[in-house]
Amino acid sequence: MGTAPQLLLLLGLLGLLLLARAGAWGAAGDESRETAAVRALAARLLGPGPAAAFALSVERTLAAGPGTDVFVLSGGGARVRVRGSSGVAAAAGLHRYLRDFCGCHVAWSGAQLRLPRPLPAVPGELTEASPYRYRYYQNVCTHSYSFVWWDWARWEREIDWMALHGINLALAWSGQEAIWQRVYLALGLTQAEIDQHFTGPAFLAWGRMGNLHGWGGPLPHAWHLKQLYLQHRVLDRMRALGMTPVLPAFAGHVPKAVTRVFPQVNVTQLGSWGHFNCSYSCSFLLAPGDPLFPLIGSLFLRELNREFGTDHFYGADTFNEMQPPSSEPAYLAAATAAVYEAMTAVDPDAVWLLQGWLFQHQPEFWGPAQVGAVLGAVPQGRLLVLDLFAENQPVYTRTASFGGQPFIWCMLHNFGGNHGLFGALEAVNRGPAAARLFPNSTVVGTGIAPEGIGQNEVVYALMAELGWRKDPVPDLSAWVARFAEQRYGVAQPDAVLAWRLLLHSVYNCSGEACRGHNHSPLVRRPSLQMNTTVWYNRSDVFEAWRLLLKATPNLTASPAFRYDLLDVTRQGLQELVSLYYEEARAAYMRQELEGLLRAGGVLAYKLLPALDEVLASDHRFLLGSWLEQARAVAVSSAEADLYEQNSRYQLTLWGPEGNILDYANKQLAGLVADYYVPRWRLFVETLASSLARGVPFQQQQFNSDVFLLEQAFVLSRKRYPSQPQGDTVELARSTFLRFAPRKVAGTR
Numbered sequence: 219m220g221t222a223p224q225l226l227l228l229l230g231l232l233g234l235l236l237l238a239r240a241g242a243w244g245a246a247g248d249e250s251r252e253t254a255a256v257r258a259l260a261a262r263l264l265g266p267g268p269a270a271a272f273a274l275s276v277e278r279t280l281a282a283g284p285g286t287d288v289f290v291l292s293g294g295g296a297r298v299r300v301r302g303s304s305g306v307a308a309a310a311g312l313h314r315y316l317r318d319f320c321g322c323h324v325a326w327s328g329a330q331l332r333l334p335r336p337l338p339a340v341p342g343e344l345t346e347a348s349p350y351r352y353r354y355y356q357n358v359c360t361h362s363y364s365f366v367w368w369d370w371a372r373w374e375r376e377i378d379w380m381a382l383h384g385i386n387l388a389l390a391w392s393g394q395e396a397i398w399q400r401v402y403l404a405l406g407l408t409q410a411e412i413d414q415h416f417t418g419p420a421f422l423a424w425g426r427m428g429n430l431h432g433w434g435g436p437l438p439h440a441w442h443l444k445q446l447y448l449q450h451r452v453l454d455r456m457r458a459l460g461m462t463p464v465l466p467a468f469a470g471h472v473p474k475a476v477t478r479v480f481p482q483v484n485v486t487q488l489g490s491w492g493h494f495n496c497s498y499s500c501s502f503l504l505a506p507g508d509p510l511f512p513l514i515g516s517l518f519l520r521e522l523n524r525e526f527g528t529d530h531f532y533g534a535d536t537f538n539e540m541q542p543p544s545s546e547p548a549y550l551a552a553a554t555a556a557v558y559e560a561m562t563a564v565d566p567d568a569v570w571l572l573q574g575w576l577f578q579h580q581p582e583f584w585g586p587a588q589v590g591a592v593l594g595a596v597p598q599g600r601l602l603v604l605d606l607f608a609e610n611q612p613v614y615t616r617t618a619s620f621g622g623q624p625f626i627w628c629m630l631h632n633f634g635g636n637h638g639l640f641g642a643l644e645a646v647n648r649g650p651a652a653a654r655l656f657p658n659s660t661v662v663g664t665g666i667a668p669e670g671i672g673q674n675e676v677v678y679a680l681m682a683e684l685g686w687r688k689d690p691v692p693d694l695s696a697w698v699a700r701f702a703e704q705r706y707g708v709a710q711p712d713a714v715l716a717w718r719l720l721l722h723s724v725y726n727c728s729g730e731a732c733r734g735h736n737h738s739p740l741v742r743r744p745s746l747q748m749n750t751t752v753w754y755n756r757s758d759v760f761e762a763w764r765l766l767l768k769a770t771p772n773l774t775a776s777p778a779f780r781y782d783l784l785d786v787t788r789q790g791l792q793e794l795v796s797l798y799y800e801e802a803r804a805a806y807m808r809q810e811l812e813g814l815l816r817a818g819g820v821l822a823y824k825l826l827p828a829l830d831e832v833l834a835s836d837h838r839f840l841l842g843s844w845l846e847q848a849r850a851v852a853v854s855s856a857e858a859d860l861y862e863q864n865s866r867y868q869l870t871l872w873g874p875e876g877n878i879l880d881y882a883n884k885q886l887a888g889l890v891a892d893y894y895v896p897r898w899r900l901f902v903e904t905l906a907s908s909l910a911r912g913v914p915f916q917q918q919q920f921n922s923d924v925f926l927l928e929q930a931f932v933l934s935r936k937r938y939p940s941q942p943q944g945d946t947v948e949l950a951r952s953t954f955l956r957f958a959p960r961k962v963a964g965t966r
């Protein structure tokens with residue numbers, strides 16, 4: 219660690235240099251910097267040899283003006299030419315060529331990059347322009363559910379993924395607590411007070427939005443240093459590729475200790491959040507008229523920009539999932555203006571990126587007058603609203619396109635990064651184009667805003683593609699067939715049929731059951747009231763499972779195929795858990811002990827262990843790897859234990875008492891065996907004993923009993939393998955043969 223401070227100092231100086239360069243859009247220096255960055259990306263992706271066949275360059279003049287991204291493809295054979303109006307546009311052009319001319323595929327789970335030789339020719343020149351000024355990526359929550367433990371190597375891969383998918387606007391959210399720490403110390407808070415304020419790493423997203431404080435903390439000193447370092451590298455790379463990073467700004471929440479240092483300060487304590495009591499929630503909100511508001515806001519932003527430079531975009535969320543202290547439009551306008559004015563006091567060119575989630579989350583509070591007060595408090599064009607869940611509950615349609623403020627049509631898709639096959643591909647496909655056609659539309663971008671990544675990759679592939687399309691994909695069935703072919707690198711008819719079935723079922727979500735959250739009994743605390751309704755015919759999943767198994771001889775070499783085979787096997791088992799749960803419950807209701815033990819026994823003693831075993835065969839589904847990531851960030855074993863516990867809480871109880879129980883559920887080997895299995899066994903045993911003794915099942919009692927098991931999992935320090943065991947294809951096949959046939963015929 220000895221050189222870290224010097225390194226940080228150097229990086230800080232680099233940040234200042236970048237600040238001096240900001241605003242130099244179009245300068246030749248930027249073109250060559252972005253050209254170099256996109257060439258380096260190609261070399262990382264393809265290897266230096268194959269990458270040499272691509273002549274990549276950035277030429278600003280390709281764009282009709284600032285704000286249009288264009289790429290031009292030409293050539294073939296030994297040399298393909300990819301020109302882009304920015305680094306991101308060139309990377310998107312490269313990805314377009316690899317995908318549509320070479321049949322390649324780049325995804326979180328891996329890449330399929332077999333290049334045909336000679337390289338396929340582009341007929342003439344292929345020019346494509348994005349119809350959108352912005353293609354945005356991330357959600358404040360993604361930083362906690364998915365990015366929290368990442369090192370630079372993982373961030374580098376993600377930024378490559380972003381550039382290849384044409385993303386040009388993204389949060390750069392790391393390291394902000396290090397800056398806040400400086401500001402709080404300058405204001406006179408003690409280190410102990412600051413330690414009580416910050417949440418642990420796995421809960422920072424909610425600390426940042428003012429929902430929580432203290433939970434899972436404190437943040438170790440080394441955490442701050444590492445995050446500052448990461449943030450510098452992330453910013454440097456994003457800027458090198460011509461991406462616009464969005465920095466955080468002050469939204470009005472302050473640590474409680476501010477009231478000790480400034481006894482006269484005018485603060486309001488907000489209500490509790492997420493079933494947490496006021497020990498961890500009920501944050502303090504500074505009154506917009508208090509002189510400390512602009513002071514704290516500009517102290518923070520000045521220090522942040524001094525450290526990192528700026529691209530003039532800032533994110534801040536004052537009332538995310540929190541009821542404002544007053545519904546008076548005058549108050550809401552003042553609270554909003556105070557945030558904006560604290561930004562522009564430091565950066566006159568500030569643009570505020572606001573998550574529009576609050577409007578759709580509490581529609582009963584946010585009537586037209588309240589929404590209008592917020593939107594009207596910032597000059598037109600300076601508030602950029604994320605319509606965060608537009609594929610399901612768009613807000614632009616009922617706010618006259620956010621009252622004329624520009625907005626980004628975002629697909630949220632996934633809450634908590636749950637596994638579970640799910641998507642609304644038809645709605646996603648139609649959404650962005652419909653937003654452009656809306657009367658007096660102010661849509662300026664598309665966005666990918668999942669709470670967690672690393673699941674349902676097909677949904678993200680489609681959404682990223684839509685950022686470069688004027689119209690919806692005309693035929694999703696053909697599109698998904700091509701997707702499968704590119705993903706596996708082979709056109710395999712059974713695999714294509716499987717994907718068509720998935721498109722028709724799990725990925726064609728609509729209606730009430732379709733909420734972007736896995737509610738399967740498998741990943742929920744058992745009760746007699748579980749709702750197993752799904753929006754699709756379960757037979758389609760079983761049939762897709764069978765078809766993928768049929769395709770195995772030709773596809774086992776493909777890592778993406780093995781991932782999908784495992785994921786569909788996992789989904790098949792998830793469906794079976796619902797069916798056996800229904801059977802067990804029905805037997806219990808009829809007071810048939812034998813039937814209860816039979817169905818409950820299959821569920822808790824056969825299906826779930828089989829699931830754990832198949833998950834254990836792939837490094838992408840291991841609790842061991844998941845926890846190892848968290849421990850690897852630490853510089854001492856005490857820190858490693860804190861991070862591991864943060865991670866275990868997030869996956870399960872979420873808060874100390876199961877406050878947001880199972881919200882961020884995952885299906886990982888080890889988690890199934892030691893968390894889901896014990897709770898299901900206890901449930902079956904408790905039901906059986908209730909029948910045997912002739913006393914009713916007591917849910918409250920069961921909840922307290924099962925909580926002890928859940929908590930034991932969180933507090934445990936058991937180590938799990940971070941290397942896969944067993945063969946996925948063999949395990950998927952034997953699992954199917956063991957369980958599926960009995961349930962395939964005609965069940966829903």
Ligand SMILES: *[C@@H]1O[C@H](CO)[C@@H](O)[C@H](O)[C@H]1NC(C)=O
Pocket residue numbers: 495496497874875
């Ligand atoms: C909040 O809950 C915790 C247990 O999670 C308890 O220790 C604490 O006393 C509670 N605080 C308040 C203010 O109720």
Ligand SMILES: *[C@@H]1O[C@H](CO)[C@@H](O)[C@H](O)[C@H]1NC(C)=O
Pocket residue numbers: 484485505506507
């Ligand atoms: C504190 O702020 C609130 C909300 O802006 C305001 O209504 C109230 O008058 C302020 N109180 C004082 C004492 O300034």
Ligand SMILES: *[C@@H]1O[C@H](CO)[C@@H](O)[C@H](O)[C@H]1NC(C)=O
Pocket residue numbers: 657658
């Ligand atoms: C669109 O804007 C024009 C000009 O402001 C206005 O006259 C018209 O009513 C608007 N249309 C809709 C559907 O809001």
Ligand SMILES: *[C@@H]1O[C@H](CO)[C@@H](O)[C@H](O)[C@H]1NC(C)=O
Pocket residue numbers: 644694721722723726728
């Ligand atoms: C998706 O469901 C809608 C009805 O909700 C239906 O019209 C459409 O054909 C379905 N799409 C596919 C691919 O099955």
Ligand SMILES: *[C@@H]1O[C@H](CO)[C@@H](O)[C@H](O)[C@H]1NC(C)=O
Pocket residue numbers: 730731749750751
């Ligand atoms: C189960 O959920 C579905 C979809 O959300 C809903 O239509 C149905 O009424 C629910 N059933 C029960 C028994 O709550």
Ligand SMILES: *[C@@H]1O[C@H](CO)[C@@H](O)[C@H](O)[C@H]1NC(C)=O
Pocket residue numbers: 709710711712771772
């Ligand atoms: C699978 O591969 C075998 C030989 O490797 C080949 O004969 C067969 O045609 C392939 N089947 C499909 C459906 O691609």
Ligand SMILES: *[C@@H]1O[C@H](CO)[C@@H](O)[C@H](O)[C@H]1NC(C)=O
Pocket residue numbers: 755756757758963964965966
């Ligand atoms: C579900 O699909 C199966 C197999 O195609 C079919 O037999 C069954 O009737 C379907 N169920 C419903 C409710 O549509």
